[in-house]
Amino acid sequence: MKLHFIAIGGSAMHSLALALQKKGNNITGSDDAIYEPSKSALEKQGLLPEKLGWFSEKITQDLDAVVLGMHAKKDNPELKKTEELGLNIYSYPEFLFELSKEKTRVVIGGSHGKTTITAMILHVMHYHGKEIDYMLGAPVPGIENTINLSDENDFMLIEGDEYPASAIDLRPKFHLYQPNIALLSGIAWDHMNVFPTFENYVEQFQIFIKSIVKGGILVYNEEDETLKNLAENTENQIRKHPYFTAEYHVEDGETILETSEGDMPLGIFGKHNMNNLAGAKWICQHMGIDEDDFYEAMMEFEGASRRLEKIYENESGIIFKDFAHSPSKVKASTQAVKEQYPNKKLIACLELHTFSSLNSEFIQQYKDTLGKADEAVVFYSPEAISQKQLQPISAEEIKLAFNSPNLEVVSETGALKKLVASKDLKDSVLLLMSSGTFGNLDLEEVKVLF
Structure with a gap:
């Protein structure tokens, strides 16, 4: 088949495109932003678009189908051309x-x-x-x-x-x-x-x-x-x-x-x-x-990537990185680490990064989710709140929502690093939970602190 992928750079989309090319299909694609590891994977197999952006001329009558990624908007010029030509359009799951x-x-x-x-x-x-x-x-x-x-x-x-x-x-x-x-x-x-x-x-x-x-x-x-x-x-x-x-x-x-x-x-x-x-x-x-x-x-299963992933360990302490961000996941991960290491101090650090977690109404769902931590830190970016066009939230609102008056709230990456550096990390476990990057926190610099 001859297939075109609108938003080929997505994690799932690029993987599907590569798998279909491997099976002998003729694949093309477009995207306005492609990041690693998708970029290198597409480039290696000759599927990386020559230019970033959307080009309606890529949509031609001889295409068997167009696969539409979630990243593409309703007014995408390639999607509009696909609709005009009456071509078959499939979402990724379809x-x-x-x-x-x-x-x-x-x-x-x-x-x-x-x-x-x-x-x-x-x-x-x-x-x-x-x-x-x-x-x-x-x-x-x-x-x-x-x-x-x-x-x-x-x-x-x-x-x-x-x-x-x-x-x-x-x-x-x-x-x-x-x-x-x-x-x-x-x-x-x-x-x-x-x-x-x-x-x-x-x-x-x-x-x-x-x-x-x-x-x-x-x-x-x-x-x-x-x-x-x-x-x-x-x-x-x-x-x-x-x-x-x-x-x-x-x-x-x-x-x-x-x-x-x-x-x-x-x-x-x-x-x-x-x-x-x-x-x-x-x-x-x-x-x-x-x-x-x-x-x-x-007995030999080590876990999925980014799920309670141990990224560092020495005689003094351990660092885990976890994709947890929703209230149920945060609570489960925090409890799991404390249960596994009951004799170590647990420092749980959560980034509020998603639309829901930064919403002043939804944030109430996080009540007591960090309760098993010996010390708890919440990081959030005011810029992220602005980008998502949400109402600003204060440190006090976050503390009340988590039901934790001793919760430490930080809104700058530099301040987060200083806070971790100021702690006694001997015999401790640092649990970093986020679907983001803590404002591009350098994990190598954090490892040096242990």
Whole structure:
């Protein structure tokens, strides 16, 4: 096929473009901004656009289809030309569905844990030499690509998020996959700019459950009451398999999973990850991996990239970097690190970076999320608030929202570095949580402080 990608520089978009070119398709693309690692990957395979920007002349009648990325706006000149010519337009998830219509689609959804659960499943499959197609939301150690497409594989494993499919299709991506097997890890309101109320957010998961093909399977976290209610009351004719957190204990800084085959040491930790593991086990069993083989593989699982990633350790302390930014993720990560290192001082540092986290109404959702930290710091950028056209928030408002009068609030990167440098870091763990960069904080300079 001859395909053109509008907004080819996106993480998922560029991976799909590369995978389709590898399969022999003729691929072109455009974007007005392309960053690493997408830029180098596209350049290596000859797909990097010669010029940044949008060029309507790239849209020609001989294109079989145009794939539209979320970064492109409604008034994009290439999109307008596509519509004028009456060409086939697909959002990323729509096209992924087209590629997997004849396969068994396994979709992993939920407000939290979906990247880790997807990574766990893929790790187990690779460990046992079972080839499957997949789409990952983040890189996984030991897995070269975030997407794999073939003609012969039976399964297509997809990480399904609830963000809109494209500027002209605001349906959540995971509504478009029509899974044969699905997992939902939990529901915790996020993305306030897209889903203005909790009820509206929950409705998206109800629609997802309805989208599972008749006779399909739903694996769900029964510890989440909202999710449990949706699963138990759906009228969709599907099989339902609830799961709950696996039994474990922490011993000398190591998490031990308690199984029917005996105690097993793991390379991951935290109650939330033991819950993720329980869900992944169910999915793997539905994909032909038995329980013993699942546990054997999981002993070597190191986690998904940017999820409680240990970036530094010496005799004095440890630094973790985590993608956590929503209230449920922040609370889970903070609790996990404190449980794993109960004898070390936990310094939890959170950046408020997303639209929701910088909203004066939504920020109330962060109450007590940093409660397990011995010392807590919140960083935010007034410039980010201005760019998102939100009302300014003060340090006092943030302290009240977190229910933490001793919370230290910083709004400049230089001040954040000085604050960390002023602390006694002996026998401590520094947990950096953000979907951003703490205002381009140099992590190498932070490591020197330990």
